Amino acid sequence: MTPTANSSEAPGQQPEPALRADAERNRERITKAARHLYGSEGIGVSMASVAREAGVGKATLSRHFATREDLINAVFADRMDAYATATTEALADPDPWHGFTRYIQAVCAMQAADRGFADVLTMTFPAAKALEARRADAYNGFLELIARAQATGHLRADFTPEDLVILLMANAGVIAATGNAAPDSWRRLVGQMLRALAAPGAPIPPLPQSPTPAALYRAMIRFARSSSNQL
Incomplete structure (x- = not known):
């Protein structure tokens, strides 16, 4: 058959x-x-x-x-989870000031590891619901982290949550401008920013080395070429 x-x-x-x-x-x-x-x-x-x-x-x-937001949500879901986890780990630190400085360093390192994520952290995507929900969770945890660090007297009393956004924007700009020419420049920026945020007498993390003149010169050339290509 x-x-x-x-x-x-x-x-x-x-x-x-x-x-x-x-x-x-x-x-x-x-x-x-x-x-x-x-x-x-x-x-x-x-x-x-x-x-x-x-x-x-x-x-x-x-x-x-x-939509573009759907794709961004899918690509960066794990990164945003790590971002939220960094807040949780910082809050678990018995020393709130140390937790705060460690958090700043960790988040800026995430930006340096992924330029796309550096952009995501300084932008909002209302249509990407899951992404924004995780961002909100991290933000609320950061508010608590600020209050705890300020209560120790080590974080300046005039630091606001908006200052974090400014710091992340500055870090994203340095990462984009220097690229592989001076890849650790962001560490110097973060180190200087933490010094600026520390109240008098606060223990300050060691300041990373600045980029060499040659590396910074290469980065400046790279940035100038990149800027001219966008005109």
Whole structure:
């Protein structure tokens, strides 16, 4: 007796599990490509660039991520989790001032490790609900961290939560400007900022070395070329 085709499948039609596996592979390729581009160029890259990097069509990209915010949410969910965890760990430190300084150093290091995340921390994405919820959790924890550190008398009384945003913006700018030419410049910035935030008599973390004149000169040339390319 000759076998008959499954009535639920048209001739040549792929089984549903194979379709789902193919879709999952495309999604992974898209998020991997976006993570690479965001990490090296920042989140200003276009969706079209992400599609080209992933080797998929724009329609395929849109099926998985209808908006830029959807893609950003998927790419940076784990980073935002780490950001929230840094707040929790800082609050668990028995020394609130040490917890505060460690938190600042940890978050700025996250920015340095991923340029895309450096951008994400200084921007808001109202449509990316999960991302913004984790940001809100971290922010609320940071408010408590500020109050505790100020209560010790080691954090300046005039420090505000908005000062953190300014610090992160400055750090993101240094990271973008120096790139690989002077990659540790951000550490010097953070060290100087912590000194500025410390009240008189507060223990201050060691100040990292400044970049060499040659490295900083290379960074300045790099930044000038990058700026001229955007004109």
